[in-house]
Amino acid sequence: MKEWYLLYCKRGEQQRAKQHLENQQVECFYPEIEVEKITRGKTTTKKEPLFPCYMFVRFDFNEGPSFTTVRSTRGVSDFIRFGGKPKVLQGDLIYSLKQLDKHEDSEVVEFSPEAGQKVGIKEGPFVGVDAIYKESDGEKRSILLITLINKKVEIKVDNSNLDY
Template identity: 60%
Template structure:
């Protein structure tokens, strides 16, 4: 009977390990999540591993391949173990992770406004206020100039709260 196991992989070699495991006829699952980042001034949706350096693999060790064969696959370090035997992962967990991954909303890549452009704030403590875009503040926030008592005050606002 095929069972799910969790493998620990060499840093940055999860995709290589997954490819070599699939070449051996094994079912693999490498969960990824979409993360919104700002790359070169543009907001982009980038896929990143949900569990860096880990890959789920499904196989029957009695029919083959053996634990040693899987562990010796290029990019794989070892199984996650409790004691001397690899720990089985509940199949419901894998099903739940796969359904969550499929239900993710993937945002369209949107550009940030130009410096000095007026933007409406749609959420947070400044909701409903018109602000002036000043500059990006990391990957998920922007510095906006907000008029408070006839003075422009720089405020860091989450990009999801901006009407771009």
């Protein structure tokens, strides 16, 4: 039976690891977010991993590939383990993360919290997570800071899904 596991990848090599794992029939997923970057004075939007260096993989180690084969794949460092064994993740978590990009709302909501203000999230995969408002991202969305896997991560959330 196929199970989801969490891998730690070498810095900047998630795409390489994904390519090599998919060649071994391992399902791979790492959520990405669009980030605005200023390069040489120009603002560009690029996609970056939501969890840098982490990737969710799904496979059946009884049918192959084995844990050792996956761990030895180019770009992969190791599994996230608890008690020496790779931790099996709930499929609901992965499904929720996959739905993250599918929530688009066409209505404009008046919104004006201050930077650093604590806000709640009413809907979506991060419902109930306490976040800190960072800045506006256009008319419909805001950038929030949340703590995931012991690291502060920026996420973009529709203003209609915020509770402040």
